[in-house]
Structures are given as structure tokens and as C-alpha cells.
Amino acid sequence: MTKTFASKAFGAASPTAKLAPLSIQRREPGPNDVHIEILYCGVCHSDLHQVRDEWKSVMPTVYPCVPGHEIVGRVARVGSDVKKFKVGDIAGVGCMVDSCRTCPQCKAGDEQYCATMPTFTYNFPDKHVGGVTYGGYSDAIVVDEAFVVKVPAGIDPARAAPLLCAGITTYSPLRHWKVGPGHKVGVVGLGGLGHMAVKLARAMGAHVVVFTTSERKRADALKLGAHDVILSTDAQAMQSQLGTFDFILDTVSAPHDFNAYLEQLKLDGSMVLVGAPAEPVPLGVFSLIFKRRRLGGSAIGGIRETQEMLDFCAKHGLAADIELIPAAKLDECFARMVKGDVKYRFVIDIASLK
Numbered sequence: 001m002t003k004t005f006a007s008k009a010f011g012a013a014s015p016t017a018k019l020a021p022l023s024i025q026r027r028e029p030g031p032n033d034v035h036i037e038i039l040y041c042g043v044c045h046s047d048l049h050q051v052r053d054e055w056k057s058v059m060p061t062v063y064p065c066v067p068g069h070e071i072v073g074r075v076a077r078v079g080s081d082v083k084k085f086k087v088g089d090i091a092g093v094g095c096m097v098d099s100c101r102t103c104p105q106c107k108a109g110d111e112q113y114c115a116t117m118p119t120f121t122y123n124f125p126d127k128h129v130g131g132v133t134y135g136g137y138s139d140a141i142v143v144d145e146a147f148v149v150k151v152p153a154g155i156d157p158a159r160a161a162p163l164l165c166a167g168i169t170t171y172s173p174l175r176h177w178k179v180g181p182g183h184k185v186g187v188v189g190l191g192g193l194g195h196m197a198v199k200l201a202r203a204m205g206a207h208v209v210v211f212t213t214s215e216r217k218r219a220d221a222l223k224l225g226a227h228d229v230i231l232s233t234d235a236q237a238m239q240s241q242l243g244t245f246d247f248i249l250d251t252v253s254a255p256h257d258f259n260a261y262l263e264q265l266k267l268d269g270s271m272v273l274v275g276a277p278a279e280p281v282p283l284g285v286f287s288l289i290f291k292r293r294r295l296g297g298s299a300i301g302g303i304r305e306t307q308e309m310l311d312f313c314a315k316h317g318l319a320a321d322i323e324l325i326p327a328a329k330l331d332e333c334f335a336r337m338v339k340g341d342v343k344y345r346f347v348i349d350i351a352s353l354k
């Protein structure tokens with residue numbers, strides 16, 4: 001039987017329960033494992049979807065559920081074969097803690113598209129301890145070094161945490177669709193993912209326009225790096241730049257009209273969905289057909305690419321804009337997230353669990 005140790009965590013016992021303290025077991029590190037004392041964990045809207053079992057048709061939640069996949073901490077112990085890390089290093093863990101490592105996608109560094117599914121950081125069968133994996137709303141985690149990244153010294157660890165999901169989830173499609181100078185990019189939804197998309201697309205040299213439902217975020221959007229802001233509830237504003245965008249990244253967490261954004265694309269333009277509303281959304285095919293537009297999706301990013309993203313952020317002086325919270329405030333923060341009231345990522349100070 002795998003030897004384990006106890007770790008303090010915050011999790012939910014049911015879809016309607018408040019997040020509460022609980023004790024979980026972590027495996028003792030094996031030869032390739034890194035034991036990380038977690039310092040900070042970002043609060044992603046996916047955590048809320050999963051805790052409330054909103055994705056039950058695709059990924060039903062197993063309770064208790066300990067979410068959290070924007071993890072930054074200090075390396076406390078390393079296994080005998082670990083090469084990349086030493087005790088004291090600041091390390092990061094994102095949405096995956098393992099994958100098959102042998103399929104073509106894993107070999108290409110796209111572990112997020114592993115043929116047999118990567119092992120997600122929480123709510124996925126845990127082959128070591130049994131039950132399901134538990135995420136970063138906890139004071140420790142043990143992960144194979146192949147799924148741990150280095151947090152560059154130049155980035156404040158608390159502000160680096162959201163890069164492990166919000167950062168890579170927006171960086172990866174921007175890179176895949178080769179966004180750069182001369183491109184006009186739309187970012188739909190200014191939340192955790194959206195605000196990182198703005199910073200990254202701007203740093204890549206694109207002209208960036210934010211589509212938001214929140215007039216109160218206009219000034220922030222410009223400060224974050226957007227060149228322009230369109231209030232999506234203003235019909236006239238939505239008409240003003242129709243057919244002019246090369247690329248649109250949709251980060252919205254709730255069902256909304258895709259067609260209104262597809263119409264913003266120029267000939268051969270692409271819109272990519274990263275936001276993951278639970279319910280299906282109707283699609284009018286003519287918004288695709290008439291201008292040979294493309295609609296795609298994208299999931300997080302690979303481990304090598306996550307390191308590349310962190311290094312890119314360090315080089316460009318980028319990190320998330322955060323509100324640091326104690327774990328006891330998580331329910332309040334979930335409620336604010338549903339209202340779009342986040343500036344622009346909650347990050348749990350894990351010292352509050354002790």
C-alpha cells in the first residue's frame with residue numbers, strides 16, 4: 001500500500017455545501033516526485049463549475065471535492081531521481097499531474113490532449129492513493145517532476161499562481177493561432193482568463209479589443225493593455241467593428257450568443273472557445289459559412305509550453321492582477337465570481353489554512 005501523510009485542505013462535501021476545512025492524504029514522494037508546500041492557489045471558474053457539479057454530463061464530481069489547479073509553492077522534499085528541482089525552489093503545478101506519456105500527443109508535449117486523458121489535478125482517479133486527486137486548496141501536494149514547472153524568480157509567487165491555468169489557457173491558443181503584430185484580436189469576457197489574454201496578446205504585439213458585459217471594467221481593460229473596449233450589451237457598439245477581427249478568444253463562463261462574436265470576424269477569421277459554459281449554445285451556421293470563418297476550442301496547454309509561458313511572462317514583466325484571500329472567504333468569492341465581480345483573480349493565501 002502507498003504510504004501517505006496528512007495534509008490540510010478546503011473542499012466541498014456536496015454540490016450545495018459550503019467549502020470547509022478537511023484532512024486529506026498525500027502520497028509519500030517516490031523517486032521522481034516533488035513534495036511542494038503550497039503557498040498560493042488561484043481560484044479558477046472551473047473550480048466553481050466542478051464543485052457545483054455543473055459539468056456532470058462530461059466530468060461528474062466525486063465528493064469531497066478539493067479544487068485548485070493554479071498552484072505555487074516551495075519544494076520541501078525531492079525523490080532520489082529528481083533532477084529539475086531542489087529543496088527551496090519555487091515551483092508551480094497547473095491542471096495536470098500526469099498523463100500516459102507514450103501517445104503521440106504526450107510525446108509532442110501536448111499532454112493536455114493525451115489519448116487516454118491526462119490525470120487532472122483534481123477530481124480524477126488517483127492511481128497512487130486511490131479515490132480521486134485533490135487539488136491546491138491544500139497545504140501540500142506531491143507531483144511527478146515531469147508535471148512541475150519552475151516559477152521564474154522575477155514573478156511574485158502569489159501573482160504567478162493564476163498563470164498556471166488562466167495564463168497557459170490563453171497563451172496556448174494565442175500561440176497556436178500565431179497571434180502577433182498586425183493582428184486584431186478580440187477578448188470576450190474580462191475575468192481571470194480574459195485579463196491574462198489581454199496582457200499576453202498585447203505583449204505579443206496584437207491590437208487588442210475587449211468585449212465585456214460590464215461597463216465598470218472599461219477603464220481597467222485599457223489599463224490592462226487593451227486598445228479599445230466594446231460593451232457587448234450596446235447594440236450600436238457591437239455593430240461598430242463588425243467583420244474586422246482576425247482572431248477572437250472567448251473566455252466567458254456562462255451560455256451566450258456565439259453568433260454575435262462570429263460576425264465580428266473578417267474573412268477566414270477564427271474564434272476559439274476556452275470558456276466552458278455547462279449548457280449547449282445554439283449556432284447559426286451562416287455566421288461561419290458566409291465568410292469562411294472558423295470556430296475552435298482549446299484546452300489549457302502542455303507542460304513545456306507552460307514553462308515557456310512563465311518565461312515569457314517573466315521576460316515581459318507580466319503576472320495576474322489578484323485579490324489575496326483567506327480560505328474562509330471562498331464561498332463569498334465564488335458568489336462574486338458568478339456576478340463577474342473579480343479583479344481579476346482570487347488567490348488563496350495558503351497560510352490561512354494553518
Ligand code: NAP
Pocket residue numbers: 043044045046047049165166169188189190191192193194211212213214217251252253254255256273274275276277298299300337338340341342344
Ligand atoms: P471568470 O473569472 O469568472 O470570468 C468569466 C467572465 O465571463 C466574467 O468576468 C464576465 O466578464 C464574463 N461573463 C460571465 N457571465 C457572463 C454572461 N452570462 N454573459 C456574458 N459574459 C459573462 O472565469 P475564468 O476563471 O476566467 O474562466 C472562464 C471560463 O473558462 C470558465 O467557464 C472556465 O471553466 C473556463 N476555463 C477553461 C479552460 C480551458 O482549458 N479551456 C481553462 C480554464 C478555465 P465581463 O464582466 O467582462 O463580461
Ligand code: ZN
Pocket residue numbers: 044045046047069095165166
Ligand atoms: Zn482553471
Ligand code: ZN
Pocket residue numbers: 099100101102103104105106107111113114115116
Ligand atoms: Zn498520452
